[in-house]
Amino acid sequence: MTTCNDIDDLLLEGDSMAMQRAARHAENCQSCLEKLAAWNEITALAPSLRTTWQSDLLWPRIERSLRAERRRIRPIVWQIAAAFLLVAVLGVTVWEVRRTARQSAFDDAILRMTAVDEVERTERAHVAAIEKLEKLAAPQLENASSPLMISYKEKLMLLDDAIAECQSNIQRNRQNAHLRRQLLAVYSEKQSTLQELVREESHVSTP
């Protein structure tokens, strides 16, 4: 048995069977009859609001705006393509520059290492030559009794300390040219001191 409370459910369902049940109930219910009449009137009236009109100018207007849109889009497409190309060219350029820079940094490092190795080789030869000289002078220095010899001995000890300090600094920074020059100067000083000492000794021993 359909009651007034069921009417909303029937209208929500909205199919023909539900509407027939609602109509049967409305036959004996004035309030629901009025509601249903208004509902049906709206439903019947609604399709008549579907309307159209002759508009000869609308399609030409649309056509014109579509043409204008196509003209507007074309340059945009070219602009986008050009932007992509520019980005690609920039990308390749940056990559090439960075690759070259990396290669050049690598080459520089290799060159620096080679130069340092060469300096060290020369230094080792220099040191070997000085050591030979030192061996020649060793007996005189061990038996130093004259003030001159004692002064040579002290000078050589000071030079050895200076050499040790320079070498220790160079260990920390092998590529420091200033330290290398300093070390070379001390070695040269030691070499000339030893040469003087050897010469002095030969003067003394030759009557």
Next chain:
Amino acid sequence: MRGALAIDFTRIVTEGPNIEDTARTARSDDRRLAAACAAGDPEVFEELYRLHGDRMKSMAWNHLGNIADAEDAVQETFIKIHRAAGGYSGEAAFSTWLFRILINTCYDQLRRRKRRAEESPIDDDLGAMRAATTVDETKRLALRKLLAALPEQRRSVFVLFEIEGLSHAEIATILDITEGNSKWILFSTKKQLQEQWRAAR
């Protein structure tokens, strides 16, 4: 039609039975149609206008309330279709997608109109064209005024279902709501209209 394109436009107007093959063919036709729109094929647009123009005008008119705005909305919809057709996924029928764009365009216009504070939604230009003033004409105008006062979504559901005869499934896709929601909105809108209608009698 049109040689290589050969799009079956009749399928776009009335959807065929729900058979998988038919649906697949329809989707493929819709995608080809979208591709042609994206490429800006003028003949395809003309055919779309021939098939859907009247319905689009009616939908727009029932949302915006006057001919000039309705025609502007239809024109703007075609431009938007041209711009957006490349992104058409084929999930919904092309016609449903087209109506969705139209309804959104109408909403945009309504918002612009609100911002301009130019409230002229109902002009009875078409009623005037019909000349004869009958009882039905008075009722039609009364119903239009009630519709114009509805919130956007309620008005759209009523217009699309009761006036344009679309299914709840299509309305759900157009308005991005569920089918059940569409049914419920229609019911509550009609109930609201029914009460206002009775009060006005």
